Amino acid sequence: MVGGQSGKDAFITEGFDNWILHKQMKLEQSNYEIRLRVTIRSCRFLLKNALPFRGYDETEKEDKEKIFNVTLENAPKNEKLTSPTIQKDIVNCFSKEIIKSICDEIGKDVFGILVDESSDVSKKEQIAIVLRYIDRVGIVNERFIGVVHVLDTSSLTLKVAIDTVFSNNNLTIDQVRGQGYDEASNISGAFNGLKSLILNENSYAHYIHCFAHQxxxxxxxxxxxxxxxxxxxxxxxxxxxxxxxxxxxxxxxx
Missing domain, CATH: 1.20.5 (Single alpha-helices involved in coiled-coils or other helix-helix interfaces)
Incomplete structure (x- = not known):
């Protein structure tokens, strides 16, 4: 008597409808959002103050009962918001939002580009990119927009890396009005250097040797x-x- 015992075909025509389960799912979602906001706030604080994400002091300092009841030891055992992977994802989101705000401030205006190459502690070749521009109130700004890993330091590879960064942030080579590098031949070379590759596309991107390096x-x-x-x-x-x-x-x- 499958059809006659129930006044509602919950599993056949209308789908499963259990208000207790829905209520529990909403509660879990709310608790997860609380934990996520706390994690984001903690990451923001650590980044702003240049503090490590791991240390010797892991004491529970949250005094708001609503937050304390769903975080730290009270969080689900399979919670991953405190894992390095999730923290790196959050930091990466911060980075993208900051770079987006910088590029939105530049818009379609002109700017200068400063580039230097260096290897990190893991011996990976990389280039640091800085944009120099004048904002809407006439103040000169220098903004670091990222470190890009490159397979080698040839001028063509560096040019491709810069083009990729520009493309990802709605910038173009045509907006460049200045280049500032050191005297390495792969960068400042008169024929095949990075400065020459950019000048071939934009003759207004004047090259100036980095004064700090001089x-x-x-x-x-x-x-x-x-x-x-x-x-x-x-x-x-x-x-x-x-x-x-x-x-x-x-x-x-x-």
């Missing part, structure tokens, strides 16, 4: 010619290496 070269050159200065920096380097090799030595020098 100043560094001058200081290093002068220091090496002065015996007392050279000896000072040599001894300073030894002290830094010795102190930085031990946490106890760091505490002692403090």
């Amino acid at each position: 100043l560094q070269l001058v200081v290093v050159g002068v220091a090496k010619k002065h015996d007392d200065v050279e000896e000072f920096f040599e001894q300073l380097g030894l002290v830094v290496n010795v102190v930085c090799g031990s946490c106890k030595r760091k505490d002692m020098i403090r």
